[in-house]
Amino acid sequence: MTFLSVNVNKIAVLRNSRGGNEPDVVRAAIQCLDAGAHGITVHPRPDARHIRAYDVLALAEITRSRGVEFNLEGNPFAPAREGYPGFLALCELVRPAQATLVPDGDAQLTSDHGFDFVRDDSALRPHVDALKALGCRVSLFADAHTEAGRSGIAHAAAIGADRVELYTGPYAEAFAEGDAAVMASHFAEAARRAQDAGLGVNAGHDLSQENLGFFLKHVPGVLEVSIGHALIGEALYDGLGPTVRSYLRILTAGR
Ligand SMILES: CC(=O)[C@@H](O)[C@H](O)COP(=O)(O)O
Numbered sequence: 001m002t003f004l005s006v007n008v009n010k011i012a013v014l015r016n017s018r019g020g021n022e023p024d025v026v027r028a029a030i031q032c033l034d035a036g037a038h039g040i041t042v043h044p045r046p047d048a049r050h051i052r053a054y055d056v057l058a059l060a061e062i063t064r065s066r067g068v069e070f071n072l073e074g075n076p077f078a079p080a081r082e083g084y085p086g087f088l089a090l091c092e093l094v095r096p097a098q099a100t101l102v103p104d105g106d107a108q109l110t111s112d113h114g115f116d117f118v119r120d121d122s123a124l125r126p127h128v129d130a131l132k133a134l135g136c137r138v139s140l141f142a143d144a145h146t147e148a149g150r151s152g153i154a155h156a157a158a159i160g161a162d163r164v165e166l167y168t169g170p171y172a173e174a175f176a177e178g179d180a181a182v183m184a185s186h187f188a189e190a191a192r193r194a195q196d197a198g199l200g201v202n203a204g205h206d207l208s209q210e211n212l213g214f215f216l217k218h219v220p221g222v223l224e225v226s227i228g229h230a231l232i233g234e235a236l237y238d239g240l241g242p243t244v245r246s247y248l249r250i251l252t253a254g255r
């Protein structure tokens with residue numbers, strides 16, 4: 001079965017809009033785990049727009065005490081600044097089970113592309129080595145919607161990664177336009193190439209209850225999906241526990 005890691009960034013967006021601690025990121029994570037989620041993902045950004053360093057510490061403790069995966073995402077090249085010690089420093093502090101490297105910047109509204117593994121090889125290697133020395137599984141954010149992304153994906157293995165996370169934004173867009181078949185076949189090809197190179201395959205970005213089943217049906221062997229934006233939005237209507245359980249039903253059906 002594909003594992004579900006719930007991304008709770010958006011709980012922190014709401015909290016930060018007023019200050020204080022409501023809604024409580026840790027309480028939300030606990031509800032997701034109580035409902036059966038396999039892990040928690042956060043993507044602290046250097047501008048601290050949502051998840052802050054103290055959230056990372058608290059979520060690391062909760063996930064460790066529950067024996068579930070903590071997936072920490074971030075840009076390894078972003079320099080430290082006030083309130084953000086840097087991605088590697090955060091990983092040194094909490095040693096997440098999985099570190100997912102994402103090439104994004106402050107100016108981006110959200111993550112919108114993967115690495116170019118051939119071009120970024122020598123820059124990524126020391127970060128991958130350092131994270132593995134900390135005991136983290138390392139996953140690299142990867143494009144599957146472009147020919148260049150698909151043809152370069154196997155190179156993530158040479159860099160030392162354990163997994164790739166397929167950037168599913170373009171798939172979600174194609175699905176919303178009612179035209180997901182060709183895009184899904186691109187993702188299936190990228191997954192196959194990664195798996196043939198010995199990499200595990202994760203997926204994430206803009207996955208939802210609507211588009212997840214089709215994705216899993218067409219892209220075999222996905223080990224984990226990390227889902228935040230849609231799931232937290234859906235939970236406003238249905239509650240966090242029921243929403244997480246709905247996702248788990250989709251993942252079980254796609255087994
Ligand atoms: C890597 C990825 O796709 C997610 O982490 C996504 O970037 C969520 O981040 P935001 O919640 O900041 O949009």
Ligand SMILES: NCC(=O)COP(=O)(O)O
Nearest residue numbers: 007204205206226228229
């Ligand atoms: N890695 C993707 C993730 O954590 C969540 O992305 P989204 O569902 O918020 O788009």
